[in-house]
Amino acid sequence: MTIAEFVLSKPAQQLSAGKVSWESPSNIALVKYWGKYGEQLPKNPSVSFTLNNCKTTTTLEYRPITTTENFSFEVFLEEEKAPSFEPKIKTFFERIEAYLPFLKQYHFTIKTSNSFPHSSGIASSASGMSALACCLMSIEKELNPEITSTYFNKKASFLARLGSGSAARSIEENLVVWGEHPKVENSSNLYGTPYPYEIHPVFKTYQDTILLVDKGEKTVSSTVGHGLMHDHPYAEARFQQAFDNLEKLQPIFKSGDLDAFINIVESEALTLHAMMMSSNPYFILMKPNTLEIIHKIWKYRNETGSKLCFTLDAGANVHLLYPENEKIKVLDFIKNQLVAHCQNAQYICDNVGTGAKQLA
16 A cells, blocks of 8 residues: 555544544564664564563543644553653654544543553553554544455554554564565555465464563663664665565464574574664663573573574563463473563563454
């Protein structure tokens, strides 16, 4: 689809007051997106597991008002008013107004909550922006009932991307691709699409246990990190690596070759952090406990033959990825050897999920 297809005419009618609620999950990238251009467009394609338990629940209350020059909204996080979120929501509304021309006709009360710590490297912006985008799309569907579910999901992903790039991957289930790739049918820079080829059953129930090494806010935002890729000396080689790795994953997703999967996923995680460490200014988001966990994973895998591996987002927390049939053994390993490296011994058990869903 093209950008023009996401522009609908301004609705003649105005809805009465109401509310809509959605929950949308976070996602964990296997091939990482790092570097963007234009209006939240990726410099390289990425593919992610949609998660199940790490999610944002958002209720959007709306009431009609006389159309004003400015957007009218207020934001609550975990039942507390959150004025610090307002600039980001205002920027989001400015970016999407051309695609949702009704925005200035309503006052919005945005009530949101996370099932995981905010701003700690578990992509709260991905789940949060995708949940809000789905709420706004529900209003558009009220105004335009002929909208199909396929159009709804694509436009929700398109809108979510304008709030947070990785949010484009949180609408659909299982494996989601975002970014154009010549070997991935229907892939797009504008929105995330379900991975279109055969997926081995092992990947449909994959587990992701997130070790909370540091629950504090990141010292460097992802936006700043992406910006540092513009003049990065290794940027072009990194972008090509991501294209190559996504292509290499296709036969792996089909065959269930977990050794090959581990090699690509861990390499991608370390490359992401290598790009941060070689930026100018440079920065390190890993913590000493992050490295302790990685070394223990390697030792455990070498001693047991386990298919456990790790990945990282732009933060200190460690995502442990493993097949469902290893769940009991891996959880024992976590409890016996890894919780000592987690803040307050905390971790979150998650697994591949089914994407965003509307709540009654």
